[in-house]
Amino acid sequence: MRFAPHNVLCLILVGSAIAAPRSVWNGVYSKEQAARGQKAYNSQCARCHGDTLLGGESSPPLVDRDFLDKWNGKSVGRLVELTRKTMPSDGPGKLSRRQCVDLIAFVLSANGFPAGESELESDAAVLDEILIQPKQ
Amino acid sequence: MRFHHVRIVALSILLIPGMRAQKGAANGEWRFYGGDAGSTKYSPLDRIDASNVKQLEIAWRWKAENFGPRPDYNWETTPLMIGGVLYFTAGSRRDAVAVDGATGETLWMYRLDEGERGDRAVRTQNRGLAYWTDGKSDNRILLISPGFQLVALNARTGVPITGFGKNGIVELTEGLDRDVVKPGQIGSSSPAIVIRDVVVVGAALQAGSAPASKTNVPGYVRGYDVRTGKRIWTFRTIPHPGEPGNETWGKDSWQYTGNTGAWAPLTGDEELGYAYIPVEMPTGDFFGGTRLGDNLFADSLLCLDARTGKRIWHFQTVHHDLWDWDLSSPPILADITVDGKRIKAVAQVTKQAFTFVFDRITGRPVWPIEERPVPQSSVPGERTSPTQPFPTKPAPFDRQGITTDDLIDFTPQLKEEALAIAARYQMGPLFLPPIVRDTDGKLGALILPHHTGGANWPGGALDPETGILYVSSVTNPDSLALVTADPKRSDMGYVASMGGRRAGRPIDAPGGMPQFSGGEGGVRPNMGPQGLPLAKPPWGRITAINLNTGDHVWMIANGDAPEAVKNHPAMKGIDLRNAGKPERSPLLVTKTLLFGADGSGLFNAGPGAGGKMFRAIDKKTGAIVHEMALPASTTGVPMTYLIDDKQYIVVATGARGTPAELVALTIP
Numbered sequence: 001m002r003f004a005p006h007n008v009l010c011l012i013l014v015g016s017a018i019a020a021p022r023s024v025w026n027g028v029y030s031k032e033q034a035a036r037g038q039k040a041y042n043s044q045c046a047r048c049h050g051d052t053l054l055g056g057e058s059s060p061p062l063v064d065r066d067f068l069d070k071w072n073g074k075s076v077g078r079l080v081e082l083t084r085k086t087m088p089s090d091g092p093g094k095l096s097r098r099q100c101v102d103l104i105a106f107v108l109s110a111n112g113f114p115a116g117e118s119e120l121e122s123d124a125a126v127l128d129e130i131l132i133q134p135k136q
Numbered sequence: 137m138r139f140h141h142v143r144i145v146a147l148s149i150l151l152i153p154g155m156r157a158q159k160g161a162a163n164g165e166w167r168f169y170g171g172d173a174g175s176t177k178y179s180p181l182d183r184i185d186a187s188n189v190k191q192l193e194i195a196w197r198w199k200a201e202n203f204g205p206r207p208d209y210n211w212e213t214t215p216l217m218i219g220g221v222l223y224f225t226a227g228s229r230r231d232a233v234a235v236d237g238a239t240g241e242t243l244w245m246y247r248l249d250e251g252e253r254g255d256r257a258v259r260t261q262n263r264g265l266a267y268w269t270d271g272k273s274d275n276r277i278l279l280i281s282p283g284f285q286l287v288a289l290n291a292r293t294g295v296p297i298t299g300f301g302k303n304g305i306v307e308l309t310e311g312l313d314r315d316v317v318k319p320g321q322i323g324s325s326s327p328a329i330v331i332r333d334v335v336v337v338g339a340a341l342q343a344g345s346a347p348a349s350k351t352n353v354p355g356y357v358r359g360y361d362v363r364t365g366k367r368i369w370t371f372r373t374i375p376h377p378g379e380p381g382n383e384t385w386g387k388d389s390w391q392y393t394g395n396t397g398a399w400a401p402l403t404g405d406e407e408l409g410y411a412y413i414p415v416e417m418p419t420g421d422f423f424g425g426t427r428l429g430d431n432l433f434a435d436s437l438l439c440l441d442a443r444t445g446k447r448i449w450h451f452q453t454v455h456h457d458l459w460d461w462d463l464s465s466p467p468i469l470a471d472i473t474v475d476g477k478r479i480k481a482v483a484q485v486t487k488q489a490f491t492f493v494f495d496r497i498t499g500r501p502v503w504p505i506e507e508r509p510v511p512q513s514s515v516p517g518e519r520t521s522p523t524q525p526f527p528t529k530p531a532p533f534d535r536q537g538i539t540t541d542d543l544i545d546f547t548p549q550l551k552e553e554a555l556a557i558a559a560r561y562q563m564g565p566l567f568l569p570p571i572v573r574d575t576d577g578k579l580g581a582l583i584l585p586h587h588t589g590g591a592n593w594p595g596g597a598l599d600p601e602t603g604i605l606y607v608s609s610v611t612n613p614d615s616l617a618l619v620t621a622d623p624k625r626s627d628m629g630y631v632a633s634m635g636g637r638r639a640g641r642p643i644d645a646p647g648g649m650p651q652f653s654g655g656e657g658g659v660r661p662n663m664g665p666q667g668l669p670l671a672k673p674p675w676g677r678i679t680a681i682n683l684n685t686g687d688h689v690w691m692i693a694n695g696d697a698p699e700a701v702k703n704h705p706a707m708k709g710i711d712l713r714n715a716g717k718p719e720r721s722p723l724l725v726t727k728t729l730l731f732g733a734d735g736s737g738l739f740n741a742g743p744g745a746g747g748k749m750f751r752a753i754d755k756k757t758g759a760i761v762h763e764m765a766l767p768a769s770t771t772g773v774p775m776t777y778l779i780d781d782k783q784y785i786v787v788a789t790g791a792r793g794t795p796a797e798l799v800a801l802t803i804p
Binding site for chain 1 (some may be wrong): 793
C-alpha cells in the first residue's frame, strides 16, 4: 500500500493533536470534585488563605492576577505536588494526593476555569501534562 | 489524685513561707494561663537556679499527635497546674486534657466533636484553659471550643457540669447583634479568664488582609456566670448609637463592621474586680475607607468591671488602624514605684514595639503619652488619623520606621543590593500608611515593625520583685500594598496584595523567592538581597525594661542567626553570633532565672525562624546561664510548678512536620 503525501500529513496532524498538552481551559475537573475540594479547603486552608482565596497575613492569594502570573506556564501537577509537600504549612505531607487534587480542582474553579465531565486524575504524569495558562 | 492534691498544698505552705503575699503564681501552682490573673508569667519558685540549671533533664514527654483528626504542630498551649494536675488544650480538635504533673500520665480527656463548625474553626491555634474553684469541692475547667462554645468541666473527672448552660455547654455565637453567625466566622484561640466568679470571654475572627466583606461579626467581650453559664453582660467593642464611642464610626459603619475582638489572652485583678482586655483592629487590616473615624474600641486596652461589664477606663493605642496593629498580648499587671509613688500599674506591649503603662485603677498614663502628627494616606477614600499616641517612656523595645541606614550592609555588594530593593518601596517613619500598589512607581510602603513584627501573643513576663518587664520582639520590615478589590470577591474597595512583592513574579525567577528551604511552604520569604533579611540584626531580641524608671536595663539577641543565614555564601566570615532568630522568645520568669527559647517559627515568621534551644538567662544582665536543645521548637510559653519539693518546667514543643508534645524538665 502506498501512502499519498497528503495522507502522511493527516496522520502527523492527528498525532500532534493527541500529544498536545491539555490546559486548564479544557474542563479538566468536575463540579462535584470542586465541591469536595471546597469542603477540604474550608477546613484545611481557609484560615490562612481566607474565604475569598485572596490570601492572608503571610499566605499568598490563590486566585486572580498574582496567582495566575506566578503559575502561568506551569503544570497543574506541579501545583498539586507543591500543595502536597508544603501544605498545610505547619504540618505538611499529611494530605493525600487525592485530597490535594480535589483542593486544586476547587482552586481552578475559583479562578474561573471551566468544569468538565470527568474528574481531575491523581496520576502525576497526567497532571504534569495539564498547563495553567491564560485564555488563548 | 486526691492524695497528690493534699500533699502538694501541705508542702507548699510549709516550704514556701510568705509566698501568699507575693505576686505571681502562688503555692507552687499555675492557676492561670499567664501564671496569675495579672499575666506576669512569674513564679517565686527557686529550686531551679543558676547553680543547678545545667543539670536540667527531661522528666517526661506527653505526645499530642493522636488528639484530633490530624496532628497539631504549632501548639501554643500553656498548661495550668492545680493540685499536682496539669490541665491543657491539645490537638487539632482542642480536646481538654488532665495529666499528672509528676509523671505525665493522662488522667482524663474531654473531646467535643462539633462537626462543620469545628472543621471550619476560624482559629485552630489553642493556648489553654481557665480554672475556677468555689474554694471547696466545686472545681471547674473552662474550655472555649474551636467552634466557639464555652464548656465547663469537672476538674476532677473531665465530665461536663450539667448545671452550666445546656449540659455543660454555652453557645457563644448568640448575642452578637447578627441574625446569622456562620461556622468559621468567629471563635477564639486564647482561654477565657475568671474574675470574681465571672468567665470573661474574648473572640478571634478570620485574618482581615483581604476580607470578603466589610460586613462581619463583631468580637464583643462577654461575661458569663461561672456557676450557671448565664450571660451576665456584653461589652460592645463597636458601640451602638447612644453608647460612648459610637461617634468614632463614620456613617453607618458601626452597623456592619466586625472583628474588634480580644483574641489574645486576657488579664484581671481579682482584688479590684477588673478585667483588662486587649482589643484588636476592626474589619479590613490595611484599608479603613469603609470605617472612617477613630473606631473605638478597636486597638484599645479596656478596663472593665468583671461583674457588670461596665467600662472603667480605656486607652486607644492606634486610631483608625491601617497596619493590623492589634493589641496581641495579655496586659501585664505590675505594682511599681515611680518617683517615690506606689502605683498599681498595667503594662501593654504592642506589635509596633511600644510599652504603654497606665495606673490600672484610673487609666492615667504613668508617663505622658503624646499625640503626634503622622504621615497621611494617599489611598482614595481613606482618611488617616492626623495623630497617633506615642509613649514618652519607656523607649520602644524594637526599631520603628525605616531608612536606608537600617538596611543590611554586611558587604558593599549586599548593601548595594539592599538599597536597590528598598528603592522599589516607599520608606518612612512609624505609622507610614499603606499605598496602592505601583503608586509613584513603588510596589508598596515599607513598614517597620510590620504587623508580623514587634511583640505578639507571647508578650512579656514581669518580675514583681524588681518591677522589670521582659519582652520579646521581632525586627522585620515588610511591605504593605493595596489593590482594587474585585467586586465579585470582596466589597471592601481595596484589599492587601502581599505587600506587592509577589506581583507577577514567577516562582523560578532569580531572586524571586528565598534560596532557603521552606520559602514556598508557608514561611514568609525575606525581602532582602539574595533571600537574606533586609534590615540589620538583631532579627529577634529580648529587652528588659525597668517599669519603676521606664528605662531599658538590657537587650539581648534571641540566640544566633538562622542556619540558613549563617550558611549563606554571601555571609562567609561575618560574625552573626548576636544576630538573633527572627522569632519571639516565649518567656517565663522565676525567683532565680528568666527562661526563654528560640521560639516556633511556625506562624508569620521569617525563613530560619524557630529552633530547639531553650535558655536560662540571668535576670539582671541578660547573660545566658545555660542553654539546652529540646526535642523540637518551643511553641508555647513555658510554665513551672512544684510537686514533692521538685520544680518542673513544662513547655509545648513542635516543628514543621514534628507533631506537638509537652516536655517536662526538672533537676533529677
